[in-house]
Amino acid sequence: MAEDMVRLDYGYCTSEGLGGDGAGVTPELLQARQQRIDQVHQRIAQQRKQGELGFFELPYQDDDKLQPIREQAERLGSFCDTLVVLGIGGSALGATAVDMALAGFWRHAFERKVGAMRLLVADNPEPRSFGQLLENLDLKRTAFNVISKSGTTAETMSQFMVVKELLSLALGPDEALKRLVFTTDPSSGNLRLLAGREPIPCLDVPPNVGGRFSVLSAVGLLPLACAGHDLDALLAGARDMAERCSLPGILENPAYLFATLAVHFMNRGRNILVMMPYCSDLFGLAQWFAQLWAESLGKAHTLDGELVNLGQTPVAAVGTTDQHSQVQLYMEGPLDKLVCFVTLDDYGNDLEIPRLYQDIDSLSYLGGHTMAELTQAEARATAAALASQGRPSLALRMPRLDEYHLGQVLMLLEAATVAAGGLLKINPLDQPGVELGKVLTYGLMGRKGFEEQARRMEALDLSGKYQL
Amino acid sequence: MAEDMVRLDYGYCTSEGLGGDGAGVTPELLQARQQRIDQVHQRIAQQRKQGELGFFELPYQDDDKLQPIREQAERLGSFCDTLVVLGIGGSALGATAVDMALAGFWRHAFERKVGAMRLLVADNPEPRSFGQLLENLDLKRTAFNVISKSGTTAETMSQFMVVKELLSLALGPDEALKRLVFTTDPSSGNLRLLAGREPIPCLDVPPNVGGRFSVLSAVGLLPLACAGHDLDALLAGARDMAERCSLPGILENPAYLFATLAVHFMNRGRNILVMMPYCSDLFGLAQWFAQLWAESLGKAHTLDGELVNLGQTPVAAVGTTDQHSQVQLYMEGPLDKLVCFVTLDDYGNDLEIPRLYQDIDSLSYLGGHTMAELTQAEARATAAALASQGRPSLALRMPRLDEYHLGQVLMLLEAATVAAGGLLKINPLDQPGVELGKVLTYGLMGRKGFEEQARRMEALDLSGKYQL
Numbered sequence A, B: 001m002a003e004d005m006v007r008l009d010y011g012y013c014t015s016e017g018l019g020g021d022g023a024g025v026t027p028e029l030l031q032a033r034q035q036r037i038d039q040v041h042q043r044i045a046q047q048r049k050q051g052e053l054g055f056f057e058l059p060y061q062d063d064d065k066l067q068p069i070r071e072q073a074e075r076l077g078s079f080c081d082t083l084v085v086l087g088i089g090g091s092a093l094g095a096t097a098v099d100m101a102l103a104g105f106w107r108h109a110f111e112r113k114v115g116a117m118r119l120l121v122a123d124n125p126e127p128r129s130f131g132q133l134l135e136n137l138d139l140k141r142t143a144f145n146v147i148s149k150s151g152t153t154a155e156t157m158s159q160f161m162v163v164k165e166l167l168s169l170a171l172g173p174d175e176a177l178k179r180l181v182f183t184t185d186p187s188s189g190n191l192r193l194l195a196g197r198e199p200i201p202c203l204d205v206p207p208n209v210g211g212r213f214s215v216l217s218a219v220g221l222l223p224l225a226c227a228g229h230d231l232d233a234l235l236a237g238a239r240d241m242a243e244r245c246s247l248p249g250i251l252e253n254p255a256y257l258f259a260t261l262a263v264h265f266m267n268r269g270r271n272i273l274v275m276m277p278y279c280s281d282l283f284g285l286a287q288w289f290a291q292l293w294a295e296s297l298g299k300a301h302t303l304d305g306e307l308v309n310l311g312q313t314p315v316a317a318v319g320t321t322d323q324h325s326q327v328q329l330y331m332e333g334p335l336d337k338l339v340c341f342v343t344l345d346d347y348g349n350d351l352e353i354p355r356l357y358q359d360i361d362s363l364s365y366l367g368g369h370t371m372a373e374l375t376q377a378e379a380r381a382t383a384a385a386l387a388s389q390g391r392p393s394l395a396l397r398m399p400r401l402d403e404y405h406l407g408q409v410l411m412l413l414e415a416a417t418v419a420a421g422g423l424l425k426i427n428p429l430d431q432p433g434v435e436l437g438k439v440l441t442y443g444l445m446g447r448k449g450f451e452e453q454a455r456r457m458e459a460l461d462l463s464g465k466y467q468l
Helices: A027-049 A054-060 A063-079 A093-103 A127-136 A154-171 A173-178 A190-197 A218-226 A231-244 A254-266 A280-297 A327-332 A371-388 A403-424 A432-444 A451-460 B027-049 B054-060 B063-079 B093-103 B127-136 B154-171 B173-178 B190-197 B218-226 B231-244 B254-266 B280-297 B327-332 B371-388 B403-424 B432-445 B451-460
Strands: A007-009 A082-086 A118-122 A142-147 A180-184 A202-204 A272-277 A299-303 A306-310 A313-316 A337-344 A393-398 B007-009 B082-086 B118-122 B142-147 B180-184 B202-204 B272-277 B299-303 B306-310 B313-316 B337-344 B393-398
Touching: A007 A254, A027 A254, A027 A403, A054 A231, A054 A403, A063 A202, A063 A218, A063 A231, A082 A154, A082 A218, A093 A118, A093 A218, A093 A280, A093 A403, A118 A127, A118 A218, A127 A154, A127 B280, A127 B371, A142 A154, A142 A218, A154 A173, A154 A432, A154 B371, A173 A180, A180 A190, A180 A218, A190 A202, A202 A218, A218 A231, A231 A254, A231 A403, A254 A337, A254 A403, A272 A280, A280 A313, A280 A337, A280 A403, A280 B127, A280 B327, A299 B327, A313 B313, A327 A371, A327 B280, A327 B299, A327 B432, A337 A371, A371 A393, A371 B127, A371 B154, A371 B432, A371 B451, A393 A403, A432 A451, A432 B327, A432 B371, A451 B371, B007 B254, B027 B254, B027 B403, B054 B231, B054 B403, B063 B202, B063 B218, B063 B231, B082 B154, B082 B218, B093 B118, B093 B218, B093 B280, B093 B403, B118 B127, B118 B218, B127 B154, B142 B154, B142 B218, B154 B173, B154 B432, B173 B180, B180 B190, B180 B218, B190 B202, B202 B218, B218 B231, B231 B254, B231 B403, B254 B337, B254 B403, B272 B280, B280 B313, B280 B337, B280 B403, B327 B371, B337 B371, B371 B393, B393 B403, B432 B451
Parallel strands: A082 A118, A082 A142, A142 A180, A180 A202, A272 A313, A272 A337, A337 A393, B082 B118, B082 B142, B142 B180, B180 B202, B272 B313, B272 B337, B337 B393
Antiparallel strands: A007 A393, A299 A306, B007 B393, B299 B306
16 A cells, blocks of 8 residues: 555755755754644644544545435436536635546546536636636536535625526526535525525535535535546545544654645745646646645734734646746745645656657657656756755655545645644634625625725725826 | 726825835835836837847737738638647747637637637646647647747657657648648747758747747737637737837836836835736736746846845736635735736626525625626725735736737736846846756756766755655
């Protein structure tokens, strides 16, 4: 089993890899950090016992949780070929990440494999993209999964209302209801209420699982089941990683090591974490991680009576593509970054570069290699070049890209995020900072009870006053 | 005409918008900055006269430059329905940005409009995504545009060699050649050489136009013509904006104002610039800008004998989506960001939210509004909420999303980037920092003459030594 695990390669975070002034870690420093990790470990164990870290237990969910998900996927697949997810943030990014990884970057451009539904995640209510989507769907063959824990998310609920009306007008109210599935809180909220009024199937988001940690709940699993992915393998990978991420030692638990390295460099001015998989199919994973890391660790926090603003800004990038877009900055710009590469040992179907143009030196060396060899060489060279300038990086090394190894990566990054929250002494599970924008929007939209926010918005508004 | 221009709204960069400690600009400060801008203006005028800023003149290119582009687009369109671009970085991002903006975020999921080719930009040679693309293409109906100024780009040239062999085997060598168009240097480089050996049409990248500034040259224009977009309107927009960006005054030239504000906040610890359009169709524009800003301004630079590392890391985000992913961090995280929103006055086809659930307070306020109203309210509320915490933002306000206004935005951001380079006293046109990674890759791939780099790579390599 061990050789089938995702590895955390951190050579270019060490003083050996980075040279004298690169602020790299030493074995002694990591050993010294174990004490902080011991505290974090205790706290996490306690939180898990109290049921506060629901995501950690999702890989162990038993069949009576999964059965309703599979049943809905089968039912929808029996008369629909497309599933549209109406959800935003944590209700969208997990399914996109896994589906893009497995069905491929170009999944929308070509036919799906037989028996799988096409998965379209509509996470933006603005009418251009959402309108284009609705105009082009064959509504008779399309189902909609509405995902919102509270059922108050303005974007998602607006989209739902538009879709409900559209379906009813096109197919009649009964056929409309058949094409809807809600994923929401098991007992409260608007969607649960509406599902009591009309017969709409409802799947549960466990109350102790926050949006950005919900990919392995029904939030991610229903869309992924519809898209034909192997839930058992995904959960098995997450389970094997959850076991490792329950170990106490900094050098046996990759989540603790990841968190320790990230916080080490964060405390040394690296306020940016670049997540850069060397595979376009994994761009969605980088975007999923960007929410996880940003929302969990970006926190205002009172420490010894003083307000501090913590956080490390995630940047989603892709190799080799962004070598020709971002790496100039990563090499020569400010020393403000830690880069996390994701590489594949085995790319699956490889492509051989034919031996053409053997008389041209600047081309002939390519022939005979494969595209995977080129990609892997570029990943190694980029990391080495960065390290030679004292710029740290680490790498998640995936044996292959499949459900099992994706499950591992998801769990590793979730556990690492919570551990980093522990090291920073902040709560990685809340998001109080989005409240103000939300209520100002209510004010602008004329929601009852938000008249004061409407006035506050008016006072803050400068639209057009300074404009060129 | 003026009311049809993209506006730069900078209220939340001012001391009025940000409050006391937000480091906002005052009218007096902007006036004082005019002196620095005068120097930059002189330098840019001089560079333009010497033909060093080719991108600035692209909107004025005459018909004998455009005719070969239109001819190739027409020829390819007569027997192909798909154009695949083989190119990376500046050879890919411009066409993607404009095509995504105009053909829509969901363009790959549905049929194109009649008469337009489907545009697939293959900017990553890794064999999973590239392999998926090749497997699914109907080669008989597919053309390939190979874009590389030097013809040595390892990624693009490898892809080209794979495609050439594939086409020849599938259709025979003559039919293969018919499906190829090169875009490259007018007189030198491998692609120009190969076009001399076999009859492959070749379009020019002007020597004084760098990759990331090349969207309005044949690099961007051939793919965009194939995809059915209106080149004349795109260039007209760029031309109208180029005129404004040639004015000397900081409060009459939006490029100078953008650059001044970005550098102002950069010098005050904002090492991150978030580009956040409130429209999924504009995500490609944000990624295009990310290369432009990163590669142009991310520079090691010797100032008074001391090495400084300059640059502002661009982050591509999308509203409203990333309000549920990144805004928590933007609101409460470190004071390290300047956000640039892009908004639309008119979203085109709008969607009305039906008046459902009038008995539920947390839903009833939505009905009767449109999706554009919701999106615009969220954009205003988010900017106001950020400003209330002393967090600066600006906004590009586009009257509509079409070729003409996109052309304006492209030119404004290119001119602003060069102006920012001038304010920072660095060369925004080069990218010396990517060289090391490139030659280390050559070493790993066994290219003749790079044996020393192979040894250096071996010395730097730590693969697997520190691994968990």
